[in-house]
Amino acid sequence: MKKVGLTTTIPVEVLLAAGCTPIDLNNIFVTGGKGLELIESAELDGFPRNLCAWIKGLYATAMTNEIDAVIGVTEGDCSNTKSLIEVWQSKGMRVIPFGFPQSRQREAMVKEIDHLMKTFEVSMQQVNKVMEKLYPIRQRIKYLDELTWRHNKASGFENHLWQVSCSDFNGDPATFLKDLEVQISEIEARSPFSDYEVRLGYIGVPPIIEDIYALVEANGGRIVFNEVQRAFTMAEASVHDSIYDIYLSYTYPYDLKARLVDIKKAIAERRLDGIIHYTQSFCHRGIEDILVKQQLGIPVLTIEGDLPGKADARTKLRLESFMDMLRDLKE
Amino acid sequence: MKILGIDIGSRAVKLALFEGDTLKKSDIISTMQFYRDYSTTVDGSIRLDLKAIGYHHADKIVSTGYGRNNLQVENALIINELKAHVYGALYQTELKNFTLLDIGGQDFKVVKVENGIITDMLLNDKCAASSGRYLENMAALLEISMEELKGHFENPVALNTTCAVFGESELIGQIALGHKIPELSAGINYSLYKRIKPHILKLKSKNIVLTGGVAQNNAIIHYLKEDFHEVVVPELPQLNGAIGCGYLGVLKERKRSNA
Numbered sequence: 001m002k003k004v005g006l007t008t009t010i011p012v013e014v015l016l017a018a019g020c021t022p023i024d025l026n027n028i029f030v031t032g033g034k035g036l037e038l039i040e041s042a043e044l045d046g047f048p049r050n051l052c053a054w055i056k057g058l059y060a061t062a063m064t065n066e067i068d069a070v071i072g073v074t075e076g077d078c079s080n081t082k083s084l085i086e087v088w089q090s091k092g093m094r095v096i097p098f099g100f101p102q103s104r105q106r107e108a109m110v111k112e113i114d115h116l117m118k119t120f121e122v123s124m125q126q127v128n129k130v131m132e133k134l135y136p137i138r139q140r141i142k143y144l145d146e147l148t149w150r151h152n153k154a155s156g157f158e159n160h161l162w163q164v165s166c167s168d169f170n171g172d173p174a175t176f177l178k179d180l181e182v183q184i185s186e187i188e189a190r191s192p193f194s195d196y197e198v199r200l201g202y203i204g205v206p207p208i209i210e211d212i213y214a215l216v217e218a219n220g221g222r223i224v225f226n227e228v229q230r231a232f233t234m235a236e237a238s239v240h241d242s243i244y245d246i247y248l249s250y251t252y253p254y255d256l257k258a259r260l261v262d263i264k265k266a267i268a269e270r271r272l273d274g275i276i277h278y279t280q281s282f283c284h285r286g287i288e289d290i291l292v293k294q295q296l297g298i299p300v301l302t303i304e305g306d307l308p309g310k311a312d313a314r315t316k317l318r319l320e321s322f323m324d325m326l327r328d329l330k331e
Numbered sequence: 332m333k334i335l336g337i338d339i340g341s342r343a344v345k346l347a348l349f350e351g352d353t354l355k356k357s358d359i360i361s362t363m364q365f366y367r368d369y370s371t372t373v374d375g376s377i378r379l380d381l382k383a384i385g386y387h388h389a390d391k392i393v394s395t396g397y398g399r400n401n402l403q404v405e406n407a408l409i410i411n412e413l414k415a416h417v418y419g420a421l422y423q424t425e426l427k428n429f430t431l432l433d434i435g436g437q438d439f440k441v442v443k444v445e446n447g448i449i450t451d452m453l454l455n456d457k458c459a460a461s462s463g464r465y466l467e468n469m470a471a472l473l474e475i476s477m478e479e480l481k482g483h484f485e486n487p488v489a490l491n492t493t494c495a496v497f498g499e500s501e502l503i504g505q506i507a508l509g510h511k512i513p514e515l516s517a518g519i520n521y522s523l524y525k526r527i528k529p530h531i532l533k534l535k536s537k538n539i540v541l542t543g544g545v546a547q548n549n550a551i552i553h554y555l556k557e558d559f560h561e562v563v564v565p566e567l568p569q570l571n572g573a574i575g576c577g578y579l580g581v582l583k584e585r586k587r588s589n590a
């Protein structure tokens with residue numbers, strides 16, 4: 001088993017310990033430049049039109065790339081994945097199930113990760129070795145995040161891209177680190193963004209709209225917090241944490257409450273002026289918007305995306321007006 | 332500090348003067364008169380004769396306008412019209428969460444405001460049948476005043492074409508059938524409302540704030556109240572954009588003196 005596709009962040013240490021190459025299907029789907037074609041081919045295979053585009057993208061990406069198996073996350077991500085897994089299996093794809101236990105109980109997590117280790121035939125020792133290698137990389141990613149919000153030098157897109165890539169470390173952690181160091185030195189050499197920029201947080205699933213970060217910057221602001229992407233990095237884990245601890249403190253698969261605590265902390269620490277809440281068309285997480293707006297206490301702009309590509313004219317105008325008024329409050 | 336807000340509309344120019352935090356004076360003059368009597372255009376920007384309009388005390392000017400009317404007024408801060416109207420509604424209603432419906436002479440806008448900030452909008456400037464101009468033309472056809480037109484909302488005759496031009500033929504058809512002025516007027520008011528309602532529904536919230544010239548139309552207010560929770564018409568709906576300009580100027584001034 002060599003190339004293993006992922007539908008979301010999972011304990012990637014296990015795969016690396018087994019000598020597999022992890023491939024986050026989401027990343028290939030949106031960066032490959034063939035997003036719309038992939039969705040169309042999934043629809044030809046019978047996926048409904050009124051279904052989240054990510055699911056269709058994941059399906060077709062796995063089918064058209066040389067992937068030996070897929071880790072299907074059955075719990076804690078998306079209920080659509082459960083049905084997706086069955087379709088994959090019917091097409092002969094090997095699917096290894098993994099679940100983030102909704103109880104968030106330690107024993108249940110131990111069981112899930114142990115099962116994954118058994119499937120990949122790796123020992124705890126091997127996993128720990130990988131963890132030692134990944135720890136410094138995660139710390140460098142944390143530094144890149146600080147270069148974004150504390151030193152005000154990295155762009156919102158860089159922050160997004162590097163953090164979101166921590167789900168699979170682009171398949172090769174060593175090269176990832178090398179490239180990351182190059183990027184960090186480049187960012188360090190820059191002069192900081194203006195003090196007057198509008199500082200935004202981005203919450204919700206990563207965007208299917210490709211130019212959101214660029215549009216924010218074109219309107220005199222910057223995204224200095226990417227909530228879910230940051231959660232993907234596991235950078236908050238300490239060097240002493242076991243693999244079970246790391247994935248127990250990971251917030252994304254669990255309830256919104258825990259995420260809101262995280263977001264509120266970032267609002268204060270990163271001095272955010274407003275929040276962009278991204279929701280995906282046909283995604284159950286859109287309901288969370290109700291609580292997000294009630295509880296965050298700062299202006300929230302909800303942007304819904306459907307298909308991969310650039311933002312439409314209305315989204316652009318909405319973002320422009322929102323940021324324009326935030327700037328009035330700030331000046 | 333005295334701040335003058337100006338909203339240059341297609342039919343009328345609105346002026347609102349703030350002193351400190353309060354609105355002191357306001358006027359509405361026809362756009363034609365504004366250009367003819369009170370301003371000269373120098374190198375593409377408008378030089379105002381503030382003395383002639385009676386606003387020579389202003390220390391600062393904030394202005395807005397629509398499309399080609401969003402001209403550079405000399406020494407003024409120019410802001411976009413959407414924002415001007417939202418600030419106007421924030422000042423006049425003291426609400427923070429609402430859906431603003433502004434029906435002007437040539438366009439309408441529906442703007443959703445949450446926490447005092449614009450979060451969504453639907454704009455229409457392509458369709459004359461969804462603007463104040465439609466009412467004016469139809470009133471002219473009936474040979475009645477806008478005053479008379481705006482009072483009738485009961486038993487509207489059916490006017491179903493979506494186009495301002497064909498709407499006239501349809502109205503003539505209804506006149507020929509013997510309908511009287513009250514039902515014909517109600518039909519005109521209702522047909523405008525019917526075209527705008529789906530847009531409000533898309534961005535609705537608990538409070539609907541109605542501004543623009545058409546906010547003086549009692550029939551439209553009546554229909555809105557039938558369909559929506561709470562309908563708020565500010566005291567000076569037509570001056571809302573100019574008030575918003577002035578109020579933003581006040582906010583900026585407040586920030587500056589606090590800084």
Ligand code: SF4
Binds near residue numbers: 079
């Ligand atoms: S965006 Fe929502 S519906 Fe789509 S895969 Fe993610 S969780 Fe599922």
